[in-house]
Each structure stands twice: as C-alpha cells, then as structure tokens.
Amino acid sequence: MSIRILIVDDATFMRMMIKNIVTKLGYEVVGEAENGKQAAELYSELKPDLVTMDITMPEMDGIEGVKAIKRIDPNAKIVMCSAMGQQSMVMEAIQSGAMDFIVKPFKQDRIAQAIERVMNR
Template sequence: MSKKILIVDDAAFMRMMIKNIVTKAGYEVVGEAENGNVALELYKQLKPDLVTMDITMPEMDGIEAVKAIRGVDANANIIMCSAMGQQAMVMEAIQAGAKDFIVKPFQQDRIIQAIERVLNR
C-alpha cells in the first residue's frame, strides 16, 4: 500500500510541484493545505503517513502547525520546506518536532530521499 502524504504550502504551484514529484515516486497525495490551520484539520481527518510543511504561510505558519500537529499525534512525520536563508527557522522547526527539512528550490531526488529516510525510521 502506498504511503499517504499531506502537502502544505501557501503557494499553489509549490504544492503542485511537490505533488508531481511524490506521485511519480509512488506516493499518494491525500490532501493539500494552504496554511497551518487547514493543515491541522486535514491531518486530523486524513491521518497521513507524512506531511511536507512550508515554513512561511498566512494565518498559522509552519512552525506553529508542526507544534499543533505534534500535539494531536506525537509521532507525526513532518518534513519542513524552507527557502534559502531560513536556517534559524529550520532549527526552530526541528526543535518543534519536524523530522527533516528540504530547501527551495527543490531537487526532486532530495525530496524523495528525505521522505524515504523519515518513513523508514
């Protein structure tokens, strides 16, 4: 059975890009969210195996969303997605419970590598 992924990014084109990469690799995208509030609700409903989470989003940012999701499921697998130069935020995200991070612009193999490493722990 393929692993289920929830993609969270406020930019629709980024969600589409990640979706294309992960579906080609055989994963199933079960939902997409444009901010942390939507991500939290979808996480509760869909119970995905993994979440890709943007850091900078309106309403609830990625770090707050990681904390909220980990509050619902302490074992949640979350990979942060950040632009260059957000190292301090990435460290904060890891401390909040994210398992890995990938840097934009994305490299296809780096996304798959991060997903496989987190899911195979």
C-alpha cells in the same frame, strides 16, 4: 501499501510542484492545505503517513503547524520545506518536531531521500 502524504504550502504552484514529484515517486497525495491551521484540521481528518510543511505561511506558519499536528499525533512525520536563508527557522521547526527539511527549489532526489529517511525512523 503506498505512503500517504499531506502537502502544506500557501503557494498553489509549490503544492503542485511537490505533488508532481511525490506522485512520480509513487506516493499518494491525500490532501493539500494552505496554512498550518488547515494542515492540523486535515491531519486529524486524513491521518496521512507524512506531511510536507512550508515554513512561511499566512494565518498559521509552519512552525506553529508542526506544533499543532504534534499535539494531535506526537508520532507525526513532518518534513519542512524552506527557502534559502531560513536556517534559524528550520532549526526551530526541528526543535518543534519536524524530522527533516528540504530547501526550495525542490529536487526530486532530495525529496525522495527525505521521505525515505523520515519513513524509516
């Protein structure tokens, strides 16, 4: 069975980039969201196996998004996506329940590694 992924990023081209990489790796993208609020709503509806979550987004950022999803499902598997220089936010995201993080610009092998690591926990 394929791993089902929800991609969360406010930038359309970033979502497309991640989507291209994860589908190439053989995973299924079940949904996309532009912010943490949408992510939590879609998480309830789609029940994905894994979420990739951007940190900096309008309306509800990734850290709040992680907390919202963890309230819905304490076992949710979330990988944060951040730009360079957001280390303190990455630490906060991990304390909030994210299980790994990948730094932009994305590299296919790093995404594969993060997904495998999180799914095998």
